Amino acid sequence: MSAENTTTTLAGELFAPGVGTQAGPPTTPAAGTGTAGEATPGAHSHGGPAPTGSPAERFTSTDPEAFGAPTGREEEWRFTPMRRIRPLLDGAPSDAHLQWDTDLPDGVELTSVEADDPLLKGLPEPVDRLAALTRARSGGAAVVRVPAEARLDRPVTLRLSGTGAEEVVWGQLVVEVGAFAEATVVLDHAGLARYSGGVAVLVGDGAQVTLVAAQEWARGSVHGGQFDAVVGRDATFRQVVVTLGGDLVRLVSNVQYAGPGGTAELFGVYFADETQHQEHRLWVDHAVPNCTSNVLYKGALQGEDAHTVWIGDVRIRPTATGTSTYELNRNLVLTDGARADSVPNLEIETGEIVGAGHASATGRFDDEQLFYLCSRGIDAETARRLVVRGFFADVVQHIGIPELQDRLMGSIEARLGGLPGLDDQPVEPA
Known part of the structure; x- marks a missing residue:
């Protein structure tokens, strides 16, 4: 892949005023949102006592040191086996790469950009130390571009395979989909690796995009990742995450809207076997009017010390009138010795919404x-x-x-x- 200079990118077009480069709320208060970590008067909140790690308290930065070194006592890390993820959090530079196999429909471009490219500087910011390390260590990003009004005859498929776990692999992928295009992008992960990857999907106005991320890693693999989606005006974004393999998989998915009328659907399936840890954290930021989100994740567990974690955060800001949102997580425990943690959080800062709700259930x-x-x-x-x-x-x-x-x-x-x-x-x- 060759590097390419770009003067105009979807990143610049998609970010609405006030959203900036934040994957979550700014560390200083946004207009009408009160102080960071504090809801406005009359706001409605579901979740545990403060601090809960809920969206209103979220911090973002491109500097790994701004987050400090996690100990496992922090809200965002308390479920994660720190010993197993420590090789990624240590942040050692590496030139190791996954093997790529691609299938690109006509009209789709795959290129690369350097770390100082304006495209990367305009992406949503990392939400934890691992994501910040990924941004810093990747040295740039692979970029998939789907032109405006394209109708692809088949999915864009990227097969990423690990060949060993001696070194950490750092990777960054940006998917730009032009206005009114329709595209499906498949990320198929397999093999043995220690991998930390960032994925940002920029959905143009009126576009319809499906991102499928399949994790069928070999046993012994460790995978940490941040998925970001910026949804344009009247656009539709669908994400389907399927996590089956690996020793530890921890994925953080974030959605924000760049204009009214956007729709985001986040679906997930995970199946943890003996000693596997699978963790999925989601955050949906409703900051503009008349947008919709729907979250549905289902998991199954079997075997001694199988562990799954699902954290679902949705924030409806005062400006997000007309919002409709619902999130649901269900877990099926198949044997003794397995554990599922499920924590839905909902922050509502305006009463002028269509509807909002969440539910969680775990059983045999x-x-x-x-x-x-x-x-x-x-x-x-x-x-x-x-x-x-x-x-x-x-x-x-x-x-x-x-x-x-x-x-x-x-x-x-x-x-x-x-x-x-x-x-x-x-x-x-x-």
Whole structure:
């Protein structure tokens, strides 16, 4: 890939006044939002006592040292196994790279920019030390550009494969989609690696973009990442995250709107096996009027010390009248010894909204569903597979690529081979 100088970028066009380069609220108060970490009078808040790590308290910076060295006691790191992620947080420079295999439809450009390029300076800022280290160590970024009004005949596919875990790989990807274009971008992660990657998707006005990120890393892999989306006026952004592999995967997804009428849909599926840690943190910033967001993540866990974490933060600022938002997380615990943490947070600073809500549920198999299937001649193991398949299918279908959907569902079903039989695993009501 060759470097390319750009004088006009979507980043400059997409950021609305007052949003600037922040992936979250500024560290100084935005107009009408009160002080950082303090809601305005009459604001409505769901979540734990302050400090909660909720959006109103979020700090962003491109300087890794501004965050300090995490100890594991901080709100944003308290669920993360610090020993396992320490090789990334140490931040050692590295020239290691993942292997890239690409499939680019006609009209799509893949190039690269240097670290001082105006495009990168206009991106949403890192929200934690790891993301800041990634920005600093990557030395630039790969850039995928989809022209305005394009209608691609197939998805843009980037297959990123690790070849070893001796050195940390730092990577940055920017996806620019022009106004009124329609595009699907697939990031397919596999192999063995210690990888920290940043992904920024800039969605032009009226565009429709789907980003699919699949994590099927080999055991022993560690993956940390920040996903940012800036959604233009009347644009639609859909993100589907599927996390199945790796020893530790920690992904932070952020959405902000550059104009009214934007829609963001964030879907996720994760399946943690024995000793795996999978952590997904989401933050949606409603700062402009008449925008919509919908979040649906589903996870399953099996095996001793399997651990999943889902944190969902949504902030509706005083200026975001006409907002409609909902977030839902559901977890299915398949065996003893597994743990799922789920924390939805909702900050509402205006009463002039269409609707807002959140929900979270964690439980075991529904014994009535299993009894129903078994009473109709289906053996216990097949019944379990059917229940889990149905649990995930309504999320996976949002990928919209049949062959990829089939592959990922096949990976999920292969993991179910490790489940004990019905007689060996007591079933409790959810």
